[in-house]
Amino acid sequence: MSKTLRALFLGVALVSLMIACAGYALLREVRAPAGSSSAVTEITIEPGESTGAIATKLRAAQLIRQPLLFTLLVRSQGLDGKLQSGNFRLRPNMTISEIVSALQTPTRIEEVQVSIREGLRLEEIAEQIGDAGLDHVSAETFAAAARDSATFKPQHALLESLPPDASLEGYLFPDTYRFAKTATITDVIDTMLNRFDEQYATFEKEVIVSDVSVHQIVTMASIIQREAVREDEMPKISAVFWNRLKPEYAAETGNGKLQADPTLQYALGTPGGWWPKLDTLSVEEINANTSPYNTRVNPGLPPGPISNPGLAALRAAARPDQSAPYLYFVASCTDLGGHNFATTNQEFQNFEQEYLQCKK
Numbered sequence: 001m002s003k004t005l006r007a008l009f010l011g012v013a014l015v016s017l018m019i020a021c022a023g024y025a026l027l028r029e030v031r032a033p034a035g036s037s038s039a040v041t042e043i044t045i046e047p048g049e050s051t052g053a054i055a056t057k058l059r060a061a062q063l064i065r066q067p068l069l070f071t072l073l074v075r076s077q078g079l080d081g082k083l084q085s086g087n088f089r090l091r092p093n094m095t096i097s098e099i100v101s102a103l104q105t106p107t108r109i110e111e112v113q114v115s116i117r118e119g120l121r122l123e124e125i126a127e128q129i130g131d132a133g134l135d136h137v138s139a140e141t142f143a144a145a146a147r148d149s150a151t152f153k154p155q156h157a158l159l160e161s162l163p164p165d166a167s168l169e170g171y172l173f174p175d176t177y178r179f180a181k182t183a184t185i186t187d188v189i190d191t192m193l194n195r196f197d198e199q200y201a202t203f204e205k206e207v208i209v210s211d212v213s214v215h216q217i218v219t220m221a222s223i224i225q226r227e228a229v230r231e232d233e234m235p236k237i238s239a240v241f242w243n244r245l246k247p248e249y250a251a252e253t254g255n256g257k258l259q260a261d262p263t264l265q266y267a268l269g270t271p272g273g274w275w276p277k278l279d280t281l282s283v284e285e286i287n288a289n290t291s292p293y294n295t296r297v298n299p300g301l302p303p304g305p306i307s308n309p310g311l312a313a314l315r316a317a318a319r320p321d322q323s324a325p326y327l328y329f330v331a332s333c334t335d336l337g338g339h340n341f342a343t344t345n346q347e348f349q350n351f352e353q354e355y356l357q358c359k360k
Helices: 003-031 051-060 067-076 096-102 122-130 140-144 185-201 213-229 230-246 247-253 263-268 283-288 310-317 345-358
Strands: 041-045 088-091 111-115 175-181 326-329 339-342
Touching: 067 096, 088 096, 122 140, 122 213, 140 263, 140 345, 175 185, 185 310, 213 230, 213 263, 213 310, 230 247, 230 310, 230 326, 230 339, 326 345, 339 345
Parallel strands: none
Antiparallel strands: 041 088, 111 175, 326 339
């Protein structure tokens, strides 16, 4: 046999060996699960999601190691574009073949829906979540977890400016949510915080208030949310409160007192009456309340949010009406849900008397 022929046979043998080794490695990878855990991971495949996107999602959830191999296997079986959309319960100890098979039959995950409206305080949201019917979450456990912001700070950059030991008051974004009935407390709170992150990002680059933290904006938004009746007035009400904090108005505002009734209501709230009326309290009783949330007495913003504001209030806190020079506002008798705005205390007193007269 000539040297050329022997070299050719040797080359063919080496290529065959390489193909065999590669085939064995691929087969071993197909048969080997990504992990040993049997813990269930819930994955949602959206309608029309590509095989490549599904593979990336599975890799991010640590359910597969090789997205390309998953894609090749799906295509080799003629399933490209034919995997089902829906909710799936998968485990790291499943092989790629088992996962491909599972993705052809979606698992129905029982869900519960809960709608959180703007302006509720943490305890009120906890009550709603507790009543939603989640298997592993009660009002008490939700409230306890939401009071521990340190647990969630590493995953949510917008929580960085929270003071030590602060709760998540203000950051539990009001919206309608659908949770798996088996969702954990962490699942629920992370979902609400993720929604907050998404909504805050829509105006984050448009903030015009200078030298304030995210926490201060959220705190101001929580007050605006409780004070405003109509969204169209929120930027103007925001301007009133930010103006009251400016040094040039210190003489007019008692050194920067917001004098926002909802902050005192927050301090006085108790189970069954989280937002008590203040008209039964005398001026002496109000002034004697030593809570740091009593902005009738204490200048500046309260220590933190008093409610969980929606997007309109957050945006208004970040972008107050710069054309509004006002320092006061009083409910209007003639404009439903509206207010009269004043620049001086005398104007304020006149509007207040007008309101009191028409309410008789």
